[in-house]
Amino acid sequence: MRILGIDPGLNTTGFGIIDVDGHALRYVASGTISTRSVTSGSLPQRLKVLFDGIAEITERYRPDASAVEIVFVNVNPQSTLLLGQARGACVTALVSNDLPVAEYTALQMKKAVAGHGQAAKAQIQEMVKRLLDLPGLPGSDAADALGIAITHAQVGRTLARLAEAATLSHSTTGRYRQGRSR
Template sequence: MRILGIDPGLRLTGFGVIEQTGQKLAYVASGVVKSGEGSLPQRLGVLFAGLNEVIATYQPDTCAVEIVFVNVNPQSTLLLGQARGAAICAAVSNQLLVAEYTALQIKQAVVGHGKAAKEQVQEMVKRLLSLPAAPTADAADALACAIAHAHGSHLGAHSTAGYRVKGGRLV
């Protein structure tokens, strides 16, 4: 199964594609889609088009997207939510099932505890996928999201609906 992980952001949206064969994970690709300058609708359009291109290029079977956390700044949270919406729309418009994971769930699955620092996530992604160097922070977060989905796929869920988080894990 090929999994696309997405770390949404209005300026930079990270993406990571991995291949899962049984318990084995293999790196396929990662990077960022940059929205550039312009109005909010233009920037969202760039993210949508960029992710459509990623999906067309790498042909994932499913998609995992990080859930937006509530920020101290409500405006930032709303903008991030709109970028996340563009990412989900790109996946759904390409007939991909979308699973959603919190940052806590992703860090728990990749590092082993939900309070891990970004550098720890980058290092574990590097190790789990046998990469020669740690990916950039946004790409690492997207790859970590895909890894979390691969680790959680035994749940048989393509959505977190009906599940709750307990101790950083879906139950």
């Protein structure tokens, strides 16, 4: 399975792509989409750059699934709204390319990658480097995106097992529903 992870941002959006085979993770690609060259007052144009960038990445690498970091609430509500719009452009590009989209918080990603929710950016970069056997540290936005993809690879297996258990449990409980005696 190929997973595309996205760390959305209005100025810089990170992306990371990994292949998953059982428990083995393999690095495919990572990088950033920058909107800094677009006039800062032109929000629609910046969102278009993000949408087109994600669409190009999905076309080039053909992922099977995607995962996006959930926006946290900043002290500044305006910043939160702008970040939410950037995230929306990314999610829309993924959905328009028929990709399933999973969502994870930064805390969930940090716990999955570094083992604790208070991990610093440098710790995430180092753990992503180790988990994917990279020759050097990825940039912080790309590392976060790769971390989101790694989180989905780990959580996806668990969710699949839970769904299978729920299906087994559901079929078993249905058999005994009418067979009850006093």
